[in-house]
Amino acid sequence: MKQTMLVAVAGALFGAGLALGGMTNPAKVVGFLDLFGAWDPSLAFVMGGALLVTVPTFFFSKTRKLAWSGSTLTEPSARQIDSRLVSGAVLFGIGWGIYGLCPGPAVANLWTLNPEFIAFVVSMVVGLLVARKASA
Amino acid sequence: MEYLLSLAGGVLIGIAALVMWLGLGRIMGMSSITGGVIWEKGHERIWRLWFVVATIVGAFAVSHLMGIAPSEAIRSGWVWPVIAGLLVGFGTGIGSGCTSGHGVCGIGRLSPRSIIATCVFMASGIATVAVMRIVMGG
Numbered sequence: 001m002k003q004t005m006l007v008a009v010a011g012a013l014f015g016a017g018l019a020l021g022g023m024t025n026p027a028k029v030v031g032f033l034d035l036f037g038a039w040d041p042s043l044a045f046v047m048g049g050a051l052l053v054t055v056p057t058f059f060f061s062k063t064r065k066l067a068w069s070g071s072t073l074t075e076p077s078a079r080q081i082d083s084r085l086v087s088g089a090v091l092f093g094i095g096w097g098i099y100g101l102c103p104g105p106a107v108a109n110l111w112t113l114n115p116e117f118i119a120f121v122v123s124m125v126v127g128l129l130v131a132r133k134a135s136a
Numbered sequence: 137m138e139y140l141l142s143l144a145g146g147v148l149i150g151i152a153a154l155v156m157w158l159g160l161g162r163i164m165g166m167s168s169i170t171g172g173v174i175w176e177k178g179h180e181r182i183w184r185l186w187f188v189v190a191t192i193v194g195a196f197a198v199s200h201l202m203g204i205a206p207s208e209a210i211r212s213g214w215v216w217p218v219i220a221g222l223l224v225g226f227g228t229g230i231g232s233g234c235t236s237g238h239g240v241c242g243i244g245r246l247s248p249r250s251i252i253a254t255c256v257f258m259a260s261g262i263a264t265v266a267v268m269r270i271v272m273g274g
Contacts, residue, residue: 003159003160003183004182004183004186006155006156006159006160007156007160007183007186007187007190008186008187008190009155009190010152010153010155010156010159010160010164010187010190011152011186011187011188011189011190011191011193011194012190012191012193012194012197013148013149013151013152013155013194014148014149014152014153014164014166014187014190014191014194014236015190015191015192015193015194015195015196015197015198016145016148016194016195016197016198017144017145017146017147017148017149017150017151017152017194018145018149018191018194018195019145019194019195019198019199019202019204020141020144020145020148020198020202020204021141021142021143021144021145021146021148021149022138022141022142022145023145023235024195024207025207026207026208026209026210027208027210030210030265033258033261033262033264033265034262034265034266034269035262035265035266036262036266037265037266037269042138042139042142043142044142045139045142045143045146046142046143046145046146046149047146047239047240048143048146049142049143049144049145049146049147049148049149049150050146050147050149050150050153050239050240050244051146051150051240051243051244052146052147052150053147053150053151053153053154053244054150054153054154054240054241054243054244054245055243055244055246057150057153057154057157057158057244058157058241058244058245058246061157061158064158066161067157067158067159067160067161068158068159068160069159069160069161071160071161072161073157073161074161074162075163075245076163076232076242076247078232078249079248079249080249081248081249081252084230084231084232085231085232085249085252085253085256086231086252086253086256087227087230087231088226088227088228088229088230088231088232088253089227089231089238089252089253089254089256089257089260090227090256090257090260091223091226091227091230091231091260092223092224092227092228092231092234092257092260093227093256093257093258093259093260093261093262093263093264094223094227094260094261094264095219095220095221095222095223095224095225095227096220096224096235096257096260096261096264097260097261097262097263097264097265097268098211098216098219098220098223098264098268099209099210099211099216099217099220099221099224100210101220101221101224102166102224102228102234102235102236103166103167103170103224103225103228103234103235103236104166104191104234104235104236105207106221106224107166107170107188107191107192108191108192108194108195109195109206109207110192111192111193111195111196111199111206112206112207114206114207114208114209116209116212116213116214116217117207117209117217119214119217119218119221120217120218120220120221120224121170121221122221123217123218123219123220123221123222123225124170124221124222124224124225125170125171125174125225126221126222126225127221127222127223127224127225127226127227127228127229128167128170128171128174128225128226128228128229129171129174129175129225129229130222130225130226130229131225131226131227131228131229131230132171132175132229134229134230135229135230
């Protein structure tokens with residue numbers, strides 16, 4: 001119950017932050033990526049604001065073993081910088097640049113019930129499933 | 137003002153990541169959370185589903201409160217969202233993360249792997265926008 005509450009609070013803050021910061025607006029995202037055109041730097045402030053919180057959070061929780069819920073803090077174990085990481089990031093960047101949506105904002109935008117945004121999320125889930133099959 | 141709103145939005149996203157980490161010991165990565173709604177079972181599926189629903193509700197609520205217009209697509213038709221969605225899903229799937237997992241949390245942890253991934257997808261996105269502008273004229 002407590003865990004569900006925490007997840008709901010985190011999810012709501014995440015969605016609110018994405019919308020407030022402009023990350024859910026594809027035109028703005030593409031403007032941010034348009035470094036060689038009419039560059040709109042505002043989304044750098046979204047990343048900056050998030051890191052203002054996450055860098056100290058992770059730094060000061062290094063010695064912490066348990067979360068508020070009692071579960072263990074499990075940092076991702078992967079360390080290697082390999083071709084999967086890089087090629088995945090390249091493909092993700094292409095999709096992001098084409099349509100101006102990354103996974104968080106794509107999901108957050110579902111409230112608009114825009115059928116093209118729904119098609120994006122469905123395709124994204126298919127892509128995630130294919131990647132999972134390919135990795136298995 | 138626009139920059140302040142972006143900064144405030146970023147801080148909210150950071151606090152969301154803080155709650156997921158300190159509260160539940162989880163990394164807030166939207167690509168794996170979304171995928172997990174499909175392939176996880178039981179409790180592991182349920183909390184991811186809650187996160188997804190709460191994200192949608194949070195975006196809806198703040199858009200209405202702040203009078204932010206619903207986002208509109210930059211390209212019309214079905215082909216672009218399908219191609220881009222497949223690329224984003226497959227890419228974040230094999231690359232183990234997206235803007236939230238690698239960008240917000242991974243860089244927050246100072247993980248070299250996430251810093252590299254973020255630089256690569258940013259560079260790839262910048263190159264794609266530049267190419268699209270030349271090819272499509274916008």
